[in-house]
Amino acid sequence: MSQCQQRPPKSQLENRQAANRTTAVIVPALLIGIVGYATWIVVVLIGANYLIKHQSRNGAGIAVIVLYFIFLFPMAASYLRLLMTVPHPGYVERGSPTAATPVKPPQETPPQHNVQASCTSTKVQDGTNQNNTKPRPAAPQEPSVTVLDTKAILSGELPPPPGTECFYSKEVFACDQNGLPIWCGTCNNWKPDRSHHGSDLGRCVLKMDHFCPWVGGVVGEQNFNFFIQFCSYAGVYALFVMIVMAVFISEARSRGNPLGGNWIAGITLGAVFTLFAGGMSLTSISLGLKNLTTIDNIGHQRRVMHIAVLIDPMQQRQPRPMSTDHVKHTHGSEESEDPWQGTITYPLNAMPDASSETTLPPRTSSASRTFAILRTHPGMNPWNLGAFRNFESIMGDHWYDWFLPLRHSPCCNHDRGDSMYELGPDVERLKVDAGLSSSSKSRASSRRRHRKHRHHREDSEDMDIMGSTLANVNGVTGRERNSFESV
Numbered sequence: 001m002s003q004c005q006q007r008p009p010k011s012q013l014e015n016r017q018a019a020n021r022t023t024a025v026i027v028p029a030l031l032i033g034i035v036g037y038a039t040w041i042v043v044v045l046i047g048a049n050y051l052i053k054h055q056s057r058n059g060a061g062i063a064v065i066v067l068y069f070i071f072l073f074p075m076a077a078s079y080l081r082l083l084m085t086v087p088h089p090g091y092v093e094r095g096s097p098t099a100a101t102p103v104k105p106p107q108e109t110p111p112q113h114n115v116q117a118s119c120t121s122t123k124v125q126d127g128t129n130q131n132n133t134k135p136r137p138a139a140p141q142e143p144s145v146t147v148l149d150t151k152a153i154l155s156g157e158l159p160p161p162p163g164t165e166c167f168y169s170k171e172v173f174a175c176d177q178n179g180l181p182i183w184c185g186t187c188n189n190w191k192p193d194r195s196h197h198g199s200d201l202g203r204c205v206l207k208m209d210h211f212c213p214w215v216g217g218v219v220g221e222q223n224f225n226f227f228i229q230f231c232s233y234a235g236v237y238a239l240f241v242m243i244v245m246a247v248f249i250s251e252a253r254s255r256g257n258p259l260g261g262n263w264i265a266g267i268t269l270g271a272v273f274t275l276f277a278g279g280m281s282l283t284s285i286s287l288g289l290k291n292l293t294t295i296d297n298i299g300h301q302r303r304v305m306h307i308a309v310l311i312d313p314m315q316q317r318q319p320r321p322m323s324t325d326h327v328k329h330t331h332g333s334e335e336s337e338d339p340w341q342g343t344i345t346y347p348l349n350a351m352p353d354a355s356s357e358t359t360l361p362p363r364t365s366s367a368s369r370t371f372a373i374l375r376t377h378p379g380m381n382p383w384n385l386g387a388f389r390n391f392e393s394i395m396g397d398h399w400y401d402w403f404l405p406l407r408h409s410p411c412c413n414h415d416r417g418d419s420m421y422e423l424g425p426d427v428e429r430l431k432v433d434a435g436l437s438s439s440s441k442s443r444a445s446s447r448r449r450h451r452k453h454r455h456h457r458e459d460s461e462d463m464d465i466m467g468s469t470l471a472n473v474n475g476v477t478g479r480e481r482n483s484f485e486s487v
Contacts, residue, residue, distance in 0.1 A: 020200045024216035028083065031214055034269060035072075038241055041266040042068050046248055064244060071240045074403075075233035081405035082215050082226040089220035090206035090412070095161065095189035145185040150178055153348060160348045163190045168346035168369050171310040172382075172419040172427065179308050179344030179373045193420040194383070196295050207411070209284075209293040224293075225395050225409045228284045235278035242270030291383050291390035291424075301379045306341065308371035309431060340434045341373040374434050376426075384424040393422065 043065050051061030152158040160180070167173040167181045167190065174193045175181055182191040187204050191197070196208040198218055207221035219227045245267035252259055287297055346369050376382065385393065393411045395402045414420050 017200065017202060020211065020213075023213045024086075027213040028216045034273075035076075038266060038269055039068070039072070041262050042241060042244055045260075045262055045266075046244060050248065050252075067240065068244075071233075071237040075230065075237045078226055078230040078233050078405040079215075082223055082230050085223035085226060086215055086217035088222060089208075089218040090222045092184075092187060092189060092192060092195055092204035092206065094187045094203070095163075146188055147185055148180070148183050150176075150180065153180070154178060154344075156349070161188075161190070164346065164348060166190070166192075168308075168371065170417070170419050172423060173308050174382075175306050175308040175371075175373065177306055177341065177373070177375075179306075179342070179371060180348075194293075194296075196293075207293055208295060209287075210295070221412055222408055224284075224288075225401075226405050228281065228288065228395065229403070229405050231277050231281035231284060235274060235281050238270050238273035238277055240270075242267055242274050245270055285391075288394045289387040289390055291381060291385060291393065296381075300381070304378055304380075305376050305382075307374050307376065307382060307427070307430075308344065309374055309427075309434075309436065311343070311370050311372050311436065313370070338434070339374040339376065339430050341375050343370055343372055345370045372434060372436060374430055376430060377433075380426050380430070382423055382427050382430075383421050384426060385422060386424070389422075 047061045047065040047068070051057045051064065055061075148161075149158060153160050161183075164181060167175075173181060176183075183189075184191045184197050184204050186197055186202065189204070191204055192206060194207050195204050197204045198208050198211060200211040201218060203218075205218050205220040207224065209219040209224055209227070211217070212219050212227070215223075215227065215230075245263060249259060249263055249267060252263075283294075287293060290297075292300060384390065394409045396407060397410055401407055411421060416422065
């Protein structure tokens, strides 16, 4: 009796990812085909045949053709630039679990029985031919997710996964409630600030906005400015097509000329894409002015997060009244009034275990850096620089960068010393509420930030934003509550 092994069915996530890969190939080709069809309608049917050939209106026909390509060229250029960046929208490198990685393995699934299906019928003793009982298919296997053993890391029993130095070398970074960087259990790596794991492709992406089938991939940090340009140019282009078709359809009907189906299709496509591309353009620009992505904007008014802020070793925490003019309370909760959540000291080195046969890595001699763990107020965006500066950080420092799809956004440069992205004035206000900074210092720092241009003040932004020097003291590992909590 020959048997064949049944393949386990794909999970819902795997099916969705496969569908996205297919869509990423088909939809851009469909969009290019639609533009080619619109070109034939406007240039050939309207400009050449109707105006020049039948109406002998050479000037009007040439004007329509020339204007059409004037609107087509910037849209095509921005779309081509967008397609070039889709393979690399800002992916975060994947990690790999190792023996030293403190992870909890995913919960084991119970063994599946009867996973083999017989390919031939078998004869039983009563002389009748019956097929074997239909096997129960194996359950779809979801991607394994690793979870950090946070308790062991903070107690020094296990070393943290590599890469924490990329975070605590800055003065401010996004963290969890324990002060650790955010961990992605699917990619097995720390998540940089403002990154999001996109399940559509199974990768973490810097400043991920959304998965867009029209561009064949993810819109993220590396191509969000090109996406805004493409949507804006596409909206203007589609509006021109709709107006041209509306004018000459009205003219042809008034003269009693028959209208072909292509004319109706042309004005329909123009109207649909004017609404679609124009709406996407306005939405993206609106989010850009707030320095938010589509994902950031979901539940933004109620969202709170944690950030780790470097503490000056000479500084004492001084409780101050809350600056309630900018705090957005939710449901009258008093839990969010005090942003102070505790402290944590880096580097996080595991201590030797005397009962173990192996010795964990010893503590390094690098200077300790103590961070305050602060909980943001509901709706606070630490990277909100103000509408104009937000727009510049995405579209470019020069006006011509706003229109030419050539260079990446300035926010793609992560060589800053204070944080991965430029911080807004709300961070200084949060430090005031936590008793880590004086209000006068916060106001002076805010005025300096808005008075000077970015590329003229890169060397001084650390003092402007943080208002502190680097800590060079010998701290202890883990979360601490010391004199910073004294009142």
